[in-house]
Amino acid sequence: GCFVFKPSAKKRKKTTTVDLEGHFTDGCEGAENSKTRFKLCLDLWNKIKTETEDLQDELNRNILDSLLEFTRKCSSTRRHGNWASQMRASEIPTAALVLGVNVPDHDMTFQSLSELLSCSVTPHVASLQAKECGALKHLMKRVLEQLMDTVVDEEEEEEVQHSGAPLHKSIHCSLKALCDWYCSKTKARPRSVLIMHVLVVMVLLITDVCWQKSSCSSSGKKCSSSAVDEQQQPPVVIIFKDLEAFNPKVLQDFILICSRYLDRLPLMFIFGVATSPSTVQRLLPHSVSSLLCIELFQSLSCTQHLTTVIDKLILTPSFPFKLNGKVMQVLVSIFLYHDFSVRNFIKGLQLALLEHFHSQPLSSLCCRKKEAQIQLQQLGAADLERIRQLPSFHRFLKEQEQQDQDNLRTDDAYLKIRELHLICLEKNVWESEDYQSAMKLLKMLAKEELISLLQKCAEVLQPLKSKKMKNALVQLEELLDKLKQLNAAAESAPSGEENLTSPVKNLQKKTDLFQLQKTLLEMNQSRRSKKMSPFEVLRNEAVEFVDSLVKNHLSPPESKPLYEVCYYSSSATVRRHLNATPRTSIQAALSSPHCYIQNDSLASEDGSVSNAAPDICIAHKLHLESGRLINLYDWLEAYSTVVSAAEGDGSDPDGFGKVDEVKHARFIRAVSEMEFLGFIKATKKKTDHVARLTWGGC
């Protein structure tokens, strides 16, 4: 779900890799096949993972760069001894970093931020989360622990083992302690080390050009140990990851304290803001916010982020694995409707990937062309039979072509790429309205726009290798040349325009409304009947060409043979896994138990619950029939009647429906289970009644 914090999956992954292979044997006799599938799957996933990480880094780079710039600027301006800076109230430099509403997604950003900071600005970085900082004391403790790398004394918790132990006095959590520590840290640094640092800085400046990717994370340790900083007093950076969730009082007090130490301790804050920057002012009164020098940094919006991710992972020929329209729709709608979380989108992609390689034996062919050919030769008779069984198998076609299509999809720059992709996947593009409107738009475009657009198309087509595409490219370039020539020609012969201007001149003379209308109509007609200008001719030609190109190549993938190999299509599975419906499934389990315990004898024709169903199902059904308050005794009676009917002990008409101890106990258990599931609860209004918590049942 949405902003649910999930435990990291890293740990699990490493320990169980070996066992995972076994799960891939589904529908496959040779262990060989399952192994290759597993390998392919892992390879692809690793590739996706690195790609997304790179992407993340790249997207964050701008904002992180400006943040780093800000921290550097702040720490350098601090020590200007001029008049203005002396007179100014000392403010704590603060960066408000607006990151969008999905808080768990921010973790990665903050991690790379603090890595970068410790690499290039200061070794002293502490990051705080609101849930760890309920009181000022805890907040202080966290800050001190992270910065000083020690365990800080806290009085109350250890009171249990207080008694006999010798009282070892460790530091108190106060900023004074931090201040002392900082002073000793910065002063202790000998001069020679400083010079060395300057050297390191110079080296780093040279390598700085390409710091963004692996260089930083791999050499992160080295960086932080050498504490690269040109200044003698690197700032102390404190990151508040989720500002909104902090207790305002705690935050205010902390800022007040910090401002008292600012002359000795070069502090700096980074606020992670999920909603809008105005929250800062909502949380802090003027007396506190006047202690801060807040600058705003806005990150990329999450929809833009998703678009880039889709561009990089799905609309690209380098990944053979594809999603079909419905799956794509499920993933995108989870993103847009529920969580705005790119991380979850990628998780969904991972799930689809796993499912695909797990459930589709032919997925061993889902890889690069060359590897696929090798795989193809190794196919056994059974596999071939399987191919024959595929609904789409009529002809064999190179899958490379399918990937070309994806590239082609990026042609139409007017439509949002994502949507177009979806539409492409669902039906023939040229049948959709959007496409038609796009075409109309194309027909009305001005010259320059058309040229630039066609150039873009050409660029997209450039890297492709297949012959068909090369042909298309040549044609396109011819068109472009013609258009450019036209440009030159148009300047020398502006004859066509004269015709147009004359009626316009007439128009100015006429004041009568009716007349005006008439002339306008005439004008329209004359324009239509007029011989098309050479540009228009060319434009139509171009549009038709693009149209034919699209019709030729952008057929829905379902119509292509063997699309099952590359396209994952089980949207229901994905939806079930990613968008859980706890309430519905509980209700389904209670109202149709036969599906759940796979016992057809419990199924009844009219869909009602059979008498022999588990106790809780019967209790649930009976509770649906009652009102807001349920009389427990009536409920018990009804229950006992139903159960007796099921047991069929008609032999004893007197005892029928009588409540015996066993039934009573079973009933109590069913009721307490229902209470546990949240259907009912005890009420103070009437002691022998329970209140119903569900609605809409009857």
Add this chain to the structure above:
Amino acid sequence: MAGVLEHPGYDGEKLRRASKQLPCREVQAGMLLSLMGEPQQFCYPSLFIYGHRASGKSHVVNVLMKELELPHVTVSCVECVSVALLFEQVLVSFFGCDAASLLPRSPSLSDFVRIYKQQTSKFPSQQTRYIVMEQAELLRDANVNLLPALLRLQELVEDNVSVILLSEIVWDKFRPNSGCFEPLLLHFPDYSKAELLHILSAHRHPSHSAEFYSSYINILLGVFYTVCRDLRELQHLAALNFSKFCEPVAAGKVKETETHKLWKNIEPHLKKAMQTVYLREVSSLQWEQMDEHETGALRGLSAHTHVELPYYSKFLLIAAYLASYNPARTDKRFFVKTSNHLLGPKPFPLDRLLAIFYSVVDSRVAPTASIFSQISSLVTLQLLTLVSHDDQLDSPKYKCAVSLDFISAISRTVNFDIVKYLYDF
């Protein structure tokens, strides 16, 4: 201006130096001195000094303590997250680290008094010791015994010690129900406009004449005096805007004496500063750099109110807003469409929220886990607030914490006419 501070008990030279640093506070400082008495005399057990922000309370006390070289400790009550810190600071600065290490892990007041007594018998004081407590209003939230004990600490530890409390709040708001020792009250009034002018002008820019600078301060006060009398803040503003004031002079267009022209030049700039940098809408760094790449483009913090939310989160928020502001009995009128969805148990606001949600959202939505987790994330984002206890699983109650403007903006993005559904309109 009142004369130099005088007191028989203290060195005249030191007093002169102190009074030089205390412009416009001579009366208060003199009063304080006479309350303190001569160094070796016993002082009144506790003094309570109150006055608005930046009215010179800490400044006067600290300057006197420093210049007269009196044994003292200054403690900020904000910083003392626990009493242990307070005790430790006092003991360290009066008796050294060894004394502080005698404190047990979570010291009580009587531990403190015991150790203090023990130490003071070892190192008896020749002069009055002072404990200065800044932001003393926070003592009201501390242990109920702490404030009364501090007020009569002299008596408890049997030492010549005096506690000076500094506060922005009047003493009446401090007095515990059970009563306590009454401290001597000393009020620091706000600086008058003339006093502000005098003090601010004293810190002139070294490369400009005093007249020029005080004419600048005069203009500054003309703009800001109505909204801000905080000396610290005014000084900050003065520093930020002075370079702009000097611009025409530096360019040679205006002479330093042409006050009116200078005023015309700076006044709109100051007015703008009042709406931006003074409110911290724009940071001081940005404000200074703005001059270079010219006006206006800089948007303040509160201009960014737009929040992007997932589609269903928007509707959940709308539903929460409606549930917060409409009486529950009117729900039926607004939201019952075909079935009697809302006839369920009324006192369960989560259900009510969901019921409204399902009726306002245009498509059919399954009650998935993500819908529920969106509710809790709205709580994390402080757009909703949980009213009932955290541990209440069965029927949590929420409140919607957004404004009508905000919800209207959200509703517009999903084409929902919220006003139509509000009872009040």
